[in-house]
Amino acid sequence: MRTTTKIATVALGSAALLPFLGAGIAQAADGNTTATLRPVALNGVKANGTAMVTVSGTRIDVTMAASGLLAGSPHAAHIHFGADARHECPVAGDDAKGDGTINTTDGGPAYGPIVVSLTKTGDTSPKSGLAVDRFDTAPGGKISYERGSINVSSDVAQAITEGKAVVVVHGVDHNDNGKYDGETKSDLDPSLPTEATDPAICGVLNAAPAGGMDTGAGGTSTPNNEGMLLLGGGLLIAAVGSGAFTARKARNRV
Amino acid sequence: MSHPTKFGDRRGSIAAAVTVVLLLVGGALVGKAYSGTQSPPQPPAAQSAPSSAASASSSPGTTLSPSSSATTSTPASTSEFGPIMPPSSPISLAIPSIGVNTKGIVDLKLDKNGKLEAPQDFQKAGWYANGPTPGEFGPAVIGAHVDSKSGPAVFYRLGSLKKGAQVSVVRKDGSTARFVIDRVARYPKNAFPTATVYGDTNGRAELRLITCGGAFDQSTGHYVDNIVAFAHLIR
Numbered sequence: 364m365r366t367t368t369k370i371a372t373v374a375l376g377s378a379a380l381l382p383f384l385g386a387g388i389a390q391a392a393d394g395n396t397t398a399t400l401r402p403v404a405l406n407g408v409k410a411n412g413t414a415m416v417t418v419s420g421t422r423i424d425v426t427m428a429a430s431g432l433l434a435g436s437p438h439a440a441h442i443h444f445g446a447d448a449r450h451e452c453p454v455a456g457d458d459a460k461g462d463g464t465i466n467t468t469d470g471g472p473a474y475g476p477i478v479v480s481l482t483k484t485g486d487t488s489p490k491s492g493l494a495v496d497r498f499d500t501a502p503g504g505k506i507s508y509e510r511g512s513i514n515v516s517s518d519v520a521q522a523i524t525e526g527k528a529v530v531v532v533h534g535v536d537h538n539d540n541g542k543y544d545g546e547t548k549s550d551l552d553p554s555l556p557t558e559a560t561d562p563a564i565c566g567v568l569n570a571a572p573a574g575g576m577d578t579g580a581g582g583t584s585t586p587n588n589e590g591m592l593l594l595g596g597g598l599l600i601a602a603v604g605s606g607a608f609t610a611r612k613a614r615n616r617v
Numbered sequence: 618m619s620h621p622t623k624f625g626d627r628r629g630s631i632a633a634a635v636t637v638v639l640l641l642v643g644g645a646l647v648g649k650a651y652s653g654t655q656s657p658p659q660p661p662a663a664q665s666a667p668s669s670a671a672s673a674s675s676s677p678g679t680t681l682s683p684s685s686s687a688t689t690s691t692p693a694s695t696s697e698f699g700p701i702m703p704p705s706s707p708i709s710l711a712i713p714s715i716g717v718n719t720k721g722i723v724d725l726k727l728d729k730n731g732k733l734e735a736p737q738d739f740q741k742a743g744w745y746a747n748g749p750t751p752g753e754f755g756p757a758v759i760g761a762h763v764d765s766k767s768g769p770a771v772f773y774r775l776g777s778l779k780k781g782a783q784v785s786v787v788r789k790d791g792s793t794a795r796f797v798i799d800r801v802a803r804y805p806k807n808a809f810p811t812a813t814v815y816g817d818t819n820g821r822a823e824l825r826l827i828t829c830g831g832a833f834d835q836s837t838g839h840y841v842d843n844i845v846a847f848a849h850l851i852r
Contacts (some may be wrong), residue, residue, distance in 0.1 A: 395816035397748055397755055399704065411704050413754040415817040426817055428701055428754035507698040507820065569747055571815030573731035575806045575843035576760045576827050580739070583657055583764040583773065584833030584840070602639030605632045 394524035398566030445475020452565035474529035535561040658777035698820040702752030705788035715774040739765035752794030772828035796848035822850035
């Protein structure tokens, strides 16, 4: 008897908890996010774009369009997130060395490390962060990128839906000679010039607005209008009937 | 020729009197219903079909372990994107078919609950300034009131907007973003299809025009539905 009660209590207790657990998981997992990509401070790139990330559990779908980038050169593109980062794009004050540009090291405190590599094919893990042969080369300076079903950790998925992840497209032609070159090497890979990895455009993935809008004060709403209209219309139709009857009577009298 | 009887006469005059009363009362009611301001036009309520994006996203489908970070299952497609303009803030909006021509578009932001705030001014449209600008890739959002406490506001007639109607947005850089309406739908606010309205636009620069619709709830002081017009950028 006592055992039965205990079991019943436990069962009831967990049943009561279930909906809350479910709600919590669903909330953390799904969402639509958009980043408007704007030129990174100091780096002087006249490019722009938009990235949209749809989060479904631990799967993300990404589309991105950008223009104004150095044409015909690989542009590494990533989603960045760091728990300790500021979850924003770097500002001029992040230029730690004071060399007048923002490189990848300067960007770290703002947006954190790479969590997803937005490659066109193959692996999308941070390991592919500099897989230059698999990134978009921006023909005509434009990127039109679409990639579905990228799997991420639940932490990353949650960071994206909470507006803490940042999309960065790299590749800055500082000296405007149409290619990546120069004496300064990349902080990430000394075999590459820093131009190839400096952040060009950047945007925080913001969660879409929740729900609709309250856009009316009711001044033109007349809740009883329909009833009034229906009744009035009905009466008018009845009037037509009785009017016809009257007319026939009148005609008959002549 | 039937013989007019006294009875018939009386019936005739009663009918005449009834007709007059019916005409007066019925006419008065119809007149009252139409007097002053008319209710704003409403598109039919959206079928309870959830957005394809939302339903697709909620399908459990591929359940790879959450810890397997960043592996891939679908190759990237290089689909053709539609026309896209560089960013520039909107300054005016014109929708000739419903007589909208509004200047001085204000910036809108989210409130503490993440909900998009409406413009303070009933006679101004607002743009969600944290999203894409109208003409940029993605869903640009412009919202405006359907009415004030006293009468019609900027988007009073949004519900009567038809597919194919032209919308133009003049932007700060002097360019004009021209859109064409794809559809107009009405959604209950408590079942607002966030993914459909604010989610990925499949390679197009799109525009969302949002106002209120449906019944007015006197207890909350808000309409119960939203009317959303979906449009895409044309070259």
